[in-house]
Amino acid sequence: MPLPPICTTFEPYFLLSDEKLKDIVTHFKDEMLGGLGEYGKDVAMVPSFVTGVPDGTEEGTFLALDLGGTNLRVCEVRLFGHNKFEMKQQKYKVSDELKEGEARVLFDYIADSVDAFLTEIGSDISNNEPMHLGFTFSFPVEQTAIDAGKLLTWTKGFNARNAVGNDVVKLLQDAFDRKHIHVRCSAIVNDTVGTLLSRSYQSGPSLIGAIFGTGTNGAYIDKTRTIKKLGESKIKEAEAGGEHAGEFMVVNTEWGAFDNGRHCLPISIFDNKLDRESINPRKQAFEKMVSGMYIGEITRNIFLHLIDASVLFDGYSSKVLNTHYGYDASFVSGIEGAKSDEEVKKLIISQLGVESKLIEEDDIEIVKWGCRIVSDRACKLAACAIAAVVQHTGNDKVPEGEEDKGVEVGVDGSVAEFLPNFSERVSEGLASLLGKEGGKRIRMGLAKDGSGVGAALTALQAKKAMDRRSETNSSFVPGKTGLK
Ligand code: BGC
Numbered sequence: 183m184p185l186p187p188i189c190t191t192f193e194p195y196f197l198l199s200d201e202k203l204k205d206i207v208t209h210f211k212d213e214m215l216g217g218l219g220e221y222g223k224d225v226a227m228v229p230s231f232v233t234g235v236p237d238g239t240e241e242g243t244f245l246a247l248d249l250g251g252t253n254l255r256v257c258e259v260r261l262f263g264h265n266k267f268e269m270k271q272q273k274y275k276v277s278d279e280l281k282e283g284e285a286r287v288l289f290d291y292i293a294d295s296v297d298a299f300l301t302e303i304g305s306d307i308s309n310n311e312p313m314h315l316g317f318t319f320s321f322p323v324e325q326t327a328i329d330a331g332k333l334l335t336w337t338k339g340f341n342a343r344n345a346v347g348n349d350v351v352k353l354l355q356d357a358f359d360r361k362h363i364h365v366r367c368s369a370i371v372n373d374t375v376g377t378l379l380s381r382s383y384q385s386g387p388s389l390i391g392a393i394f395g396t397g398t399n400g401a402y403i404d405k406t407r408t409i410k411k412l413g414e415s416k417i418k419e420a421e422a423g424g425e426h427a428g429e430f431m432v433v434n435t436e437w438g439a440f441d442n443g444r445h446c447l448p449i450s451i452f453d454n455k456l457d458r459e460s461i462n463p464r465k466q467a468f469e470k471m472v473s474g475m476y477i478g479e480i481t482r483n484i485f486l487h488l489i490d491a492s493v494l495f496d497g498y499s500s501k502v503l504n505t506h507y508g509y510d511a512s513f514v515s516g517i518e519g520a521k522s523d524e525e526v527k528k529l530i531i532s533q534l535g536v537e538s539k540l541i542e543e544d545d546i547e548i549v550k551w552g553c554r555i556v557s558d559r560a561c562k563l564a565a566c567a568i569a570a571v572v573q574h575t576g577n578d579k580v581p582e583g584e585e586d587k588g589v590e591v592g593v594d595g596s597v598a599e600f601l602p603n604f605s606e607r608v609s610e611g612l613a614s615l616l617g618k619e620g621g622k623r624i625r626m627g628l629a630k631d632g633s634g635v636g637a638a639l640t641a642l643q644a645k646k647a648m649d650r651r652s653e654t655n656s657s658f659v660p661g662k663t664g665l666k
Pocket of ligand 1: 250251319320321322337338372373374393395396397398399400436438469
């Protein structure tokens with residue numbers, strides 16, 4: 183079926199040529215370098231103070247808290263060594279009132295949830311010491327230590343007052359202390375860092391941990407020396423084995439904010455509308471094209487435009503279609519995975535609330551096309567982010583005389599998990615960017631529950647540092663990732 187001519191006016195914003203993708207990668211690498219060199223950049227390149235990746239032998243039981251995805255999760259993680267772990271977890275809903283209210287109320291709620299977890303589920307951690315908790319806090323935080331960092335900005339629909347600029351660990355610890363809950367927040371970790379650690383714990387050393395979920399972001403291992411903004415004395419201290427020991431450090435890129443300056447991303451009228459109506463206009467430009475919170479909303483904007491032009495559903499809309507964030511990325515995944523047009527029609531009726539009699543064959547084609555172009559663009563852009571990190575670290579080439587071990591990437595998040603053929607589509611993008619062979623070297627694997635396991639592993643590292651054990655006794659092994 184030929185598309186209505188109106189579609190061809192905006193389709194080019196979604197069909198990205200190889201040239202365009204390469205241009206995006208070039209900008210990406212520039213912004214990464216900018217963030218490593220100076221504080222206050224959009225792509226913040228946050229040093230995590232995690233100085234290596236685990237090797238799978240780590241043991242211990244820790245609490246983990248995960249804020250930043252769809253739900254708040256409290257977990258107890260038991261690391262058995264031998265790459266194995268077990269996790270008890272409980273999810274708690276975070277209402278819009280909590281997301282947009284006073285930060286103190288939000289953190290009190292988090293502390294209460296930990297208390298409820300310990301009471302209801304019980305914990306195997308039993309001694310008189312405070313329990314060590316790793317806090318996966320999946321927002322941009324300028325970290326100054328493994329257990330300290332200020333919130334730079336909220337993302338993903340959170341906007342709680344009096345949090346930005348404050349130390350997130352302190353906000354949480356104060357809430358525990360106010361409520362006399364015997365828990366010590368000993369580490370703060372981004373979900374991408376957690377994913378990188380968790381993937382390394384379970385499947386061997388990895389270079390990148392990436393989230394394609396409600397939001398998107400990536401963490402990777404770099405030479406500490408490359409993080410120029412730390413300053414020469416801190417870098418030297420790190421290299422000499424001081425407080426922040428290590429030649430390598432995990433860097434949380436915060437790539438969701440890539441191209442906030444709008445230099446290269448293909449911004450269509452639908453992206454502009456989404457941005458204008460969001461609670462964080464002109465922020466998270468890349469995230470707004472790639473992640474699960476926005477993929478559905480972009481298609482909704484496209485469909486409304488076509489309804490208003492009377493080329494879709496005979497010009498009739500529905501309550502769901504007329505509602506801001508009326509449906510989410512699961513609709514797009516459903517359409518992409520549908521085996522027949524009949525199934526697509528059923529989804530349009532059940533999830534978009536469009537009346538059956540309004541849905542013609544052409545409408546089905548347009549809905550499939552809309553979901554396809556939006557999700558294809560998301561996958562190609564995801565490939566750009568990964569390719570940029572691989573090139574930045576020099577891992578696009580095999581070091582001379584060394585065995586080619588490839589590059590391991592741990593991914594997590596609802597888009598990675600549920601968008602049909604996500605990893606194949608990203609791999610295709612990687613092949614366009616790095617060549618067929620280059621693309622094949624990059625192995626992506628789902629690192630489910632990275633947030634929980636990663637938080638536990640970081641809490642372990644922090645506890646070891648606290649116990650004043652020397653770094654050499656730690657089983658964290660820096661630099662085993664093919665980094666040169
Ligand atoms: C946040 C990141 C986070 C990502 C994935 C983004 O909105 O800024 O810190 O890693 O979402 O959860």
